Amino acid sequence: MKNISHIYIVLSFFIYIISCSIIYMILKDMQNNRFDKKVNKLKNTFGKEVLKQLNNIKSKKDISKININYIGTKLKNINYFKAFNNSIIEFNENEENHKFTKIYLSNFEELILKKLKKNSKKDDTIKSYQAFLLGEYRLNNFEISNFLFNCIGSKSIYLRVASLKSISKIGNLNNFINAMLYISDENKYINSKILVDIINQFEGDKILLNKVLMDKFNLFNPSIQKIIIENYRNSKVIVVKEQLLNMLKDENCEKETRISIIKYFSSIKYEKAKDEIIKILNEKDWEYRAICATALNNYKDGKSKIALLDSINDRNWYVRYNSAITLLKFKDPNIVDIVLNQEDKYSRDILSYAMFMEDKISYEKYLQNLKKVEVESIC
Numbered sequence: 001m002k003n004i005s006h007i008y009i010v011l012s013f014f015i016y017i018i019s020c021s022i023i024y025m026i027l028k029d030m031q032n033n034r035f036d037k038k039v040n041k042l043k044n045t046f047g048k049e050v051l052k053q054l055n056n057i058k059s060k061k062d063i064s065k066i067n068i069n070y071i072g073t074k075l076k077n078i079n080y081f082k083a084f085n086n087s088i089i090e091f092n093e094n095e096e097n098h099k100f101t102k103i104y105l106s107n108f109e110e111l112i113l114k115k116l117k118k119n120s121k122k123d124d125t126i127k128s129y130q131a132f133l134l135g136e137y138r139l140n141n142f143e144i145s146n147f148l149f150n151c152i153g154s155k156s157i158y159l160r161v162a163s164l165k166s167i168s169k170i171g172n173l174n175n176f177i178n179a180m181l182y183i184s185d186e187n188k189y190i191n192s193k194i195l196v197d198i199i200n201q202f203e204g205d206k207i208l209l210n211k212v213l214m215d216k217f218n219l220f221n222p223s224i225q226k227i228i229i230e231n232y233r234n235s236k237v238i239v240v241k242e243q244l245l246n247m248l249k250d251e252n253c254e255k256e257t258r259i260s261i262i263k264y265f266s267s268i269k270y271e272k273a274k275d276e277i278i279k280i281l282n283e284k285d286w287e288y289r290a291i292c293a294t295a296l297n298n299y300k301d302g303k304s305k306i307a308l309l310d311s312i313n314d315r316n317w318y319v320r321y322n323s324a325i326t327l328l329k330f331k332d333p334n335i336v337d338i339v340l341n342q343e344d345k346y347s348r349d350i351l352s353y354a355m356f357m358e359d360k361i362s363y364e365k366y367l368q369n370l371k372k373v374e375v376e377s378i379c
Helices: 002-043 046-058 065-074 078-091 095-119 124-137 142-152 157-170 173-185 192-200 206-215 222-234 241-249 255-267 271-280 286-298 302-311 317-328 333-340 345-357 363-378
Strands: none
Touching (some): 046 065, 046 078, 046 095, 065 078, 065 095, 078 124, 095 124, 142 157, 142 173, 157 192, 173 206, 173 222, 192 222, 222 255, 241 255, 241 271, 255 286, 286 302, 302 317, 302 333, 317 333, 333 345
C-alpha cells in the first residue's frame, strides 16, 4: 500500500507540472495576442507617422525637432518600439530607401545604444533579433560593430548568420573583411549559399570589396576561398580573372579552390584559361577531368572539340558523360557520326545515353543504339 501511495504522489506531481506548463503556454499565448493587437492598432497611427517622417527625409523635407522627440519618447514603450521597427522594415523593402533609413535612425542613436546594452545580456534568440534590427538600421559606430562582431563568435548559427548579414548591410568594409577573416580562422560554420548571398548583399563599395577579398585571398581557408570565387562567378566579376588563372596553374593550390576556379571560367569566358583547362583535362584526378569537360562548353572551338573527342573515351564514367554532354552542345552535326564511328564502345554508349538525356533521341532509339553496341562488342 505504501508503494502504491508513492506512485500516486509521483503521478500527481507530474500532472501538476504538466497542468502548470499548459496554463503557462495558454497565458503566454494570450499575452502575445494582446501584444500583437496593440501593435497592429499602432500601425495606422504611430506607424504611419514614422513612415511619413522617413518619406520626408527621402523627399529632402525638414522634420521638426518636436516630431522627432515625439517618436523618441514613444519608443520607450515596447508596443511603440515594435511598431516603429515594423515601419522601418516596411520602408527598407525598397533598396533605394536604405540610405534614408540610416539618416533617420541617426536621430535615435542614443536610444538604440541603450537598447543594445540591455539586450547584450539576454539570450541568443533576443540577440538574434537585435542583430537583425541593427542591419535594418544600418548605423555604423563602435558599439554596434563590437556587439555584432562578438555575436559572430556565438555557438548559435542563427545569431552568427544574423550578425554577419547586418555587418554586410551596414557596409563598413574593414568590419566585414575582419568578420570574414574571423570566420575563416576560427572555422565558424555558415552555409556556403547563405555566405555567398551575404557577400553579394554588401552595401558598401562592392568594387573595393572584391579587390580586397582577392588581395587577402591567401589568408582565408579553402572553404572561404571557394565561396569568394563563387561570389566572383555569380556576380560576373572579371577583374580577378588573371589572378585566378595564375592560381589555377599552381598545382600546389588546394583542390577545392582549383575546382572552384574552373567553375568560374566555365561561366566567365577567358581565352587564356582554355589551354589550362584542356591541360587539366588530362590530369590523374578524375574530378578535375570531369569538371574540365563541362567547363569547355564555354570554349567551343576546334581545340576544345579535339580534347573532348579524346576525353569521351576516358575510363571514368562521369568524365565520359560530361564530355558527351558538352560535345552535343557544340551543335556540330558531324560530332555524333565521329563518335559513333569510334572503336571504343563506351564512348558510343555514353553519347547515346547523353542524347537521350538531352531529349535528342527517344528511349526506344537509345535502346536500339545500346543493343547495336553490344552486338558489335560480341562480334
